[in-house]
Structures are given as C-alpha cells and as structure tokens.
Amino acid sequence: MLRIFILTICVWSLALPVWSQNQISGVRAAPSGNKTRVVLEVSEKPVFTYFTLENPNRLVIDLADTSRKSNLSQANISGSLVKKVRYSTPKNPQSARIVIEMARKATPTLFPVEPDGAYGHRLVIDLQDPNPPPASVAPSVVLNADNNTRDRDIIVAIDAGHGGNDPGSIGRAGTYEKHITLSIAKYLEKLVNDEPGMRAVMTRNGDYYVALNKRPEIARKSKADLLISIHADAFTAPGPRGGSVWVLSMRRADTELGRWLERSERHSELLGGAAEVISDNASERYLAETILGLSMDHSMSTSYDLSRKVISEMKSVTQMHKSSPQAASLAVLTAPDIPSILVETGFISNPQEEKNLNWSTYRKKLASSMFSAIKSYFRQVPPDGTLWASQKMNNRTHKVRSGESLSLLAQRYNVKISSLKAVNNLHSDTVRIGQVLTIPRT
The missing domain is CATH 3.10.350.10 (LysM domain)
Incomplete structure (x- = not known):
C-alpha cells in the first residue's frame, strides 16, 4: 500500500505544471561606435538560443524556463538601430521568446554575464551595425557639460608603466621595464601631438612612481577619450615572447561600477551637472545606475574594438603572444567612463625581445603601430564634439x-x-x- 501511495505522489508531482523560474527585470540598449549593445537583466543564468529574420530585420531569442511577465515596453532604448524589444509566441509555455526589431540588418553576438557587484545575471547582445548613420557615431552617455566644446581635440592619455622605485620587470641583461615603457610612451606622445585634432596627456614624464589608481584619475581630469597603458611582459623562463593587448574583465568592471554607485559623492565626476538633480531615492538612484552602466558598456566595447586594431597593427612589428584581446583585473584600466587598454610590447625576459626593446628604432615602430590603430579607430568613430567628428559629418x-x-x-x-x-x-x-x-x- 505504501509503495502505491509513493508511486501516486510521484506521478502527481510529474503532472504538475513546471513554473518558469527566470525573470527579466530590465532591458536597455545603447549604441557604441559601429555596434549597439542590448542588455537583458535576468534573475538566473540564461539558457538561450537565437536566430535572425529579414524583411523586416529581427533578432529572435528563445529563453528557456523564463517568465513573460516583465513589461518590455519600458525598455530603455537609444540609438537608431534598435526600434523595439517585444515578446512573441514562445516555443513552449515555459519559455519566453524575445524579438528585437531592427531598423537595418546587423550581425548579433550573444553571451551571458555572471552576477557581480551591483549587477545580477545578464544576457548581453552586441549588434554589429555594418553601416551606422552619422548620428549614431560614438555617442557619449556621460552627461558632462564640460565635454560639449565644439571641435575639440581627441585626448589620448598615455601611461608609461611602473617608474621610480618600481622598476617593473628586469631583463636578463639588466634592462628595466620602466625605462622601455617611458621611451615608447614619449614616441607615441609625439606622434599624437603631431596629428591635427589630437592631443596627448602623459601620466608620467620622467622616472618617478605614480600610484595605479592615480593613473586613470589623471586621464579623467584631462577629459581623455582613451587611456593606453604601455608595459613589457616577463616570465620565469626565457622562452615566451610576443606582444599582447589587455582590457578590463567583465567581473572587475562590474565590481568597479558597483563601487562608483555606492560612492554617491563621486557621481558628479561621471554624470556632470546631471548628478545635481539625481537624488538618493530609489527611482532616481536607478537612473544614475542606468547612465553609469551605459557608460561602462560603451567604454568596454570601445576598448575591445580598439584592442583588435592595435593587435592587427602590432603584427607588422612583432609576433603576438596572444592573437586576440585578453581580459584581466587590472587596476589601471578601471575608469568606468574612459576606454582603456594595456599593451604588453613583448617579453623583456626573452633575450631576443629584450635586445629588440633596447633598440630605439624598434621602440619607434611599436609606438607607430599603436598610433596607427588609435588614429584608424577614431577616424572611423570620432568622439562627439571633436574636430574629427565635425569633419566626418561634413x-x-x-x-x-x-x-x-x-x-x-x-x-x-x-x-x-x-x-x-x-x-x-x-x-x-x-x-x-x-x-x-x-x-x-x-
């Protein structure tokens, strides 16, 4: 009798409907250069598939075990690519089908992001726009009135790694990384300053130490459009060689953004005059969170795109230890409002590369490759209000x-x-x- 009762309970439980567990808590979309990033905020790790449709252009995302109760009409959408985010008929009662209506065809890249800091689980959708209109070029989501000067220079903050009592890595022949990085940084500074419409700012001009957290602060005070930090790699064995380019990891980015959100007295550094009208109540604090989140999304997207260009240019000078941008938790890259990359110019622990890095012509070539990538990127995606943006519009x-x-x-x-x-x-x-x-x- 007991066995029959247990069997009955099991059959009855299997017959119960499976309730959707995942919840969509928010949707935002904003352009960044030649792509638009859409972020779905969800309560659990998303399980998804997707496909595209044409006439009209749509991206269709199927989320397994997900509720359809969230109001997608309240999505925070900017830019000209994404027209609307809505539900459609799901594959089954337990799933949700999300449709992103687009003004033109775009290539999607989707990836989930683990919770950290101020954010929970997210599904990030990058829509590569093959032909963005001028109005969607590099919009600034940071509301700072000081940045609205017409036809200003593009400001590149150049950070020579280490310095002073911090020599950095030391090569087998006694070469100090701090001297190599400063030399390359000065070559790059001259190239930037010689280009009309661009201006360089150095985090250090001599052999002295600047704290890691002070370097992005220098870039921010200079209203930099980019921070590029120059280093030379090292390893315990002499074998590894080649350059690499690094960006901030998503996990560290979320942590840093959470810290900024908690330090409301520093909101004005990112939000400018808008911070004065954003009070500390829940709804307006969410507005600050949204603006800062979009700013970080833009900075990280720009950093990744520029990193790929730097790698492409450096290949003509040296072999690359890593053929694609690498992500790590690096203190110098933590400015949420400034695109930031770190360039490892080679392994100073490798005898041949140490010799190369001590050759001034080689250092000039490395600086030239970085400059070519920076120039190429900003010619295509000039920041708003700059001379290059004005020229592109004309x-x-x-x-x-x-x-x-x-x-x-x-x-x-x-x-x-x-x-x-x-x-x-x-x-x-x-x-x-x-x-x-x-x-x-x-």
Missing part, C-alpha cells in the same frame, strides 16, 4: 563599383589621392568592389 561617402579606382575617384571628387588614403586609412592604392570610402571635403 564628408561624403562613396561605394566602390566595378571599374573604379582610387585615382578615378580622386579625379571625380576633385581631391588628392593622399587625402583619400589618409581619411580611409589605406596603405595602398587598391580598392575593392563594394568598399565604402569617405570622401573628404576640399
């Missing part, structure tokens, strides 16, 4: 057709070939069919 574009050449286009638009190559970051006279070129105004 420029035209041309899609290359069969039979057209660079010289033919220069003649047609009455511009110099050298100007065409410079504004499009072309290293040769070759153009390909379908390539979209920026035509500078004469």
Whole structure:
C-alpha cells in the first residue's frame, strides 16, 4: 500500500505544471561606435538560443524556463538601430521568446554575464551595425557639460608603466621595464601631438612612481577619450615572447561600477551637472545606475574594438603572444567612463625581445603601430564634439563599383589621392568592389 501511495505522489508531482523560474527585470540598449549593445537583466543564468529574420530585420531569442511577465515596453532604448524589444509566441509555455526589431540588418553576438557587484545575471547582445548613420557615431552617455566644446581635440592619455622605485620587470641583461615603457610612451606622445585634432596627456614624464589608481584619475581630469597603458611582459623562463593587448574583465568592471554607485559623492565626476538633480531615492538612484552602466558598456566595447586594431597593427612589428584581446583585473584600466587598454610590447625576459626593446628604432615602430590603430579607430568613430567628428559629418561617402579606382575617384571628387588614403586609412592604392570610402571635403 505504501509503495502505491509513493508511486501516486510521484506521478502527481510529474503532472504538475513546471513554473518558469527566470525573470527579466530590465532591458536597455545603447549604441557604441559601429555596434549597439542590448542588455537583458535576468534573475538566473540564461539558457538561450537565437536566430535572425529579414524583411523586416529581427533578432529572435528563445529563453528557456523564463517568465513573460516583465513589461518590455519600458525598455530603455537609444540609438537608431534598435526600434523595439517585444515578446512573441514562445516555443513552449515555459519559455519566453524575445524579438528585437531592427531598423537595418546587423550581425548579433550573444553571451551571458555572471552576477557581480551591483549587477545580477545578464544576457548581453552586441549588434554589429555594418553601416551606422552619422548620428549614431560614438555617442557619449556621460552627461558632462564640460565635454560639449565644439571641435575639440581627441585626448589620448598615455601611461608609461611602473617608474621610480618600481622598476617593473628586469631583463636578463639588466634592462628595466620602466625605462622601455617611458621611451615608447614619449614616441607615441609625439606622434599624437603631431596629428591635427589630437592631443596627448602623459601620466608620467620622467622616472618617478605614480600610484595605479592615480593613473586613470589623471586621464579623467584631462577629459581623455582613451587611456593606453604601455608595459613589457616577463616570465620565469626565457622562452615566451610576443606582444599582447589587455582590457578590463567583465567581473572587475562590474565590481568597479558597483563601487562608483555606492560612492554617491563621486557621481558628479561621471554624470556632470546631471548628478545635481539625481537624488538618493530609489527611482532616481536607478537612473544614475542606468547612465553609469551605459557608460561602462560603451567604454568596454570601445576598448575591445580598439584592442583588435592595435593587435592587427602590432603584427607588422612583432609576433603576438596572444592573437586576440585578453581580459584581466587590472587596476589601471578601471575608469568606468574612459576606454582603456594595456599593451604588453613583448617579453623583456626573452633575450631576443629584450635586445629588440633596447633598440630605439624598434621602440619607434611599436609606438607607430599603436598610433596607427588609435588614429584608424577614431577616424572611423570620432568622439562627439571633436574636430574629427565635425569633419566626418561634413564628408561624403562613396561605394566602390566595378571599374573604379582610387585615382578615378580622386579625379571625380576633385581631391588628392593622399587625402583619400589618409581619411580611409589605406596603405595602398587598391580598392575593392563594394568598399565604402569617405570622401573628404576640399
């Protein structure tokens, strides 16, 4: 009798409906350069699949074991790519189907983010926009009136690693990392300052120590658009060699953002005048959290995109120890409102690379490769209010057709070939069919 009772209970429990456990607590979307990031805030780790549809362009995401009670009409959406986020008919009663309606076709990349700091679980969707309109180029989500000066310079903060009583890594021949990094930083500083529309700020100009947390502070006080920290790697064995580029890990980023949110007296450093009208009640504090979160999303997206360009350029100078950007918890990269990258120029513990790094021509080439990447990136995605942004808005574009050449286009638009190559970051006279070129105004 007992066995029959237990069996009955088991069958009855299996027959009960399976209630959805995951909850969507918020949705936000904001453009960042040539991509738009959509973030779904969820209560549990998301289990998902997705596919795209055309005519009209949509991204469809199926979330397993997820409630559909959240009001998606309250999603915080900015930019021109994402038109709407809504529900659709799910695959089964226990799942949720989310549809992101897009103004044009975009390539999606989806990844979950673990909870940390002020945030819980998230599903991040990056929509790569192949042809972003000028209005969506590098919007600033940091509301700081001081940044609204028209046609200002793009400011690059250059951080020479170590210094003073901190020599950094020491090569087998006695080379100090702090001397190598300062030399490369000064070469890069000259390249930046020689470029019209750009200006360099150094975190240190000599052999003295600057605390790690002070370096991003220097960049912020200078209203920098980028912080690039220069280092030389080392290992216990002489074998490893090659460069690498690092960005802040998502986990450390969330922790830092949580610290900023808890320190309300520092909100004005990121929010400018907006901080004065944001009080400490729950709803307006959520507004601050949203703005700071979007700012961090923009900074990290920019950092990753720029890192890929730096790696591509450095390949022509040295072999790369890591072929893609690496993420780590690095104190110098923790500014939530400034795109920040750290460049390891090579292994000073490797005898050949130590020799190379002691060669001034080699250091100049490394600095030149970093500058080429920075210049190329900001030409494509100039920060709002800068001279380069103004120039881009006044420029035209041309899609290359069969039979057209660079010289033919220069003649047609009455511009110099050298100007065409410079504004499009072309290293040769070759153009390909379908390539979209920026035509500078004469």
